[in-house]
Amino acid sequence: xxxxxxxxxxxxxxxxxxxxxxxxxxxxxxxxxxxxxxxxxxxxxxxxxxxxxxxxxxxxxxxxxxxxxxxxxxxxxxxxxxxxxxxxxxxxxxxxxxxxxxxxxxxxxxxxxxxxxxxxxxxxxxxxxxxxxxxxxxxxxxxxxxxxxxxxxxxxxxxxxxxxxxxxxxxxxxxxxxxxxxxxxxxxxxxxxxxxxxxxxxxxxxxxxxxxxxxxxxxxxxxxxxxxxxxxxxxxxxxxxxxxxxxxxxxxxxxxxxxxxxxxxxxxxxxxxxxxxxxxxxxxxxxxxxxxxxxxxxxxxxxxxxxxxxxxxxxxxxxxxxxxxxxxxxxxxxxxxxxxxxxxxxxxxxxxxxxxxxxxxxxxxxxxxxxxxxxxxxxxxxxxxxxxxxxxxxxxxxxxxxxxxxxxxxxxxxx
Numbered sequence: 263x264x265x266x267x268x269x270x271x272x273x274x275x276x277x278x279x280x281x282x283x284x285x286x287x288x289x290x291x292x293x294x295x296x297x298x299x300x301x302x303x304x305x306x307x308x309x310x311x312x313x314x315x316x317x318x319x320x321x322x323x324x325x326x327x328x329x330x331x332x333x334x335x336x337x338x339x340x341x342x343x344x345x346x347x348x349x350x351x352x353x354x355x356x357x358x359x360x361x362x363x364x365x366x367x368x369x370x371x372x373x374x375x376x377x378x379x380x381x382x383x384x385x386x387x388x389x390x391x392x393x394x395x396x397x398x399x400x401x402x403x404x405x406x407x408x409x410x411x412x413x414x415x416x417x418x419x420x421x422x423x424x425x426x427x428x429x430x431x432x433x434x435x436x437x438x439x440x441x442x443x444x445x446x447x448x449x450x451x452x453x454x455x456x457x458x459x460x461x462x463x464x465x466x467x468x469x470x471x472x473x474x475x476x477x478x479x480x481x482x483x484x485x486x487x488x489x490x491x492x493x494x495x496x497x498x499x500x501x502x503x504x505x506x507x508x509x510x511x512x513x514x515x516x517x518x519x520x521x522x523x524x525x526x527x528x529x530x531x532x533x534x535x536x537x538x539x540x541x542x543x544x545x546x547x548x549x550x551x552x553x554x555x556x557x558x559x560x561x562x563x564x565x566x567x568x569x570x571x572x573x574x575x576x577x578x579x580x581x582x583x584x585x586x587x588x589x590x591x592x593x594x595x596x597x598x599x600x601x602x603x604x605x606x607x608x609x610x611x612x613x614x615x616x617x618x619x620x621x622x623x624x625x626x627x628x629x630x631x632x633x634x635x636x637x638x639x640x641x642x643x644x645x646x647x648x649x650x651x652x653x654x655x656x657x658x659x660x661x662x663x664x665x666x667x668x669x670x671x672x673x674x675x676x677x
């Protein structure tokens with residue numbers, strides 16, 4: 263009979279301590295109960311019982327169950343059962359793996375779509391809602407109609423190549439590589455998933471896809487001539503749809519990336535402090551970014567709150583629960599006569615050029631506001647408030663210029 267060292271009360275006290283230690287050290291902690299039984303505490307605070315035993319040349323950890331669903335007493339009983347099995351010459355881990363394979367073989371409802379849902383819920387749980395939506399929309403359009411109902415281990419390389427060729431045929435060359443990347447991550451997740459023992463290898467082609475066409479690198483179309491900016495701003499102001507007009511005016515005033523603007527939520531804004539804080543997970547460089555808001559921009563946002571409210575998306579789209587799409591903003595600019603001349607991303611180049619060449623602003627302040635960071639290994643720690651006072655002045659100068667010279671004002675109002 264196994265000798266144990268823990269009591270129920272003692273376990274609770276130890277567990278509270280080890281959860282704090284695991285979080286502080288970012289290392290897994292273990293609470294032993296004797297004869298191989300232990301409670302393993304993960305860095306996120308979750309805890310599971312395992313029983314460690316030795317075979318001829320290897321040591322194996324058998325997971326018994328999650329605390330607190332599995333109590334101390336129940337974990338001891340499960341460990342004792344496994345201990346008797348080993349004494350009888352049966353490997354409990356191998357027996358469990360074999361049973362899992364048998365269940366998988368008998369299971370016919372596992373599909374690529376189910377694998378995708380598990381992948382999103384687990385590996386992609388921390389990405390932005392917009393990015394999640396982009397991935398799902400792409401696979402719903404190009405992958406799931408053909409392969410969504412198929413078991414993941416039955417998907418072949420030829421299946422994947424056929425899908426990529428279909429995307430290539432319609433000219434979506436960037437999407438070819440994005441879909442390939444997402445599918446590769448999806449299948450790699452499935453291979454590591456113990457619930458899918460039949461998925462042993464990824465069917466997604468590796469390498470550089472040399473036989474596929476590639477799009478020639480080109481810049482986003484942008485108006486960079488200061489003399490042409492007033493006409494662009496007047497065209498934006500003529501937009502009847504309130505949210506689209508506000509989003510374009512805001513884009514011109516803050517010149518951040520379209521994805522950062524479209525996915526903005528009201529919780530990121532402090533209008534009293536005139537600051538927009540973009541979380542690191544939404545930034546290209548994965549570092550939190552501060553954007554000063556000129557007085558005209560604060561006024562614009564306060565007016566906008568009176569239309570859309572102050573909770574959720576700043577720029578809600580027509581589809582419930584979704585933000586405004588970049589295609590909607592591009593479509594409006596195209597309708598104004600700026601197709602292939604100016605894009606939502608073009609406001610960055612417009613501000614970069616005019617601030618430098620016409621308004622003579624220090625390029626360091628402009629680059630910082632564009633979040634164009636140098637190599638952080640060379641630069642040192644990222645400073646979200648770097649050149650803050652200078653950037654506040656620059657953003658006010660830019661808004662004043664847009665309001666005055668660029669003719670965004672009507673009766674003295676930015677809107």
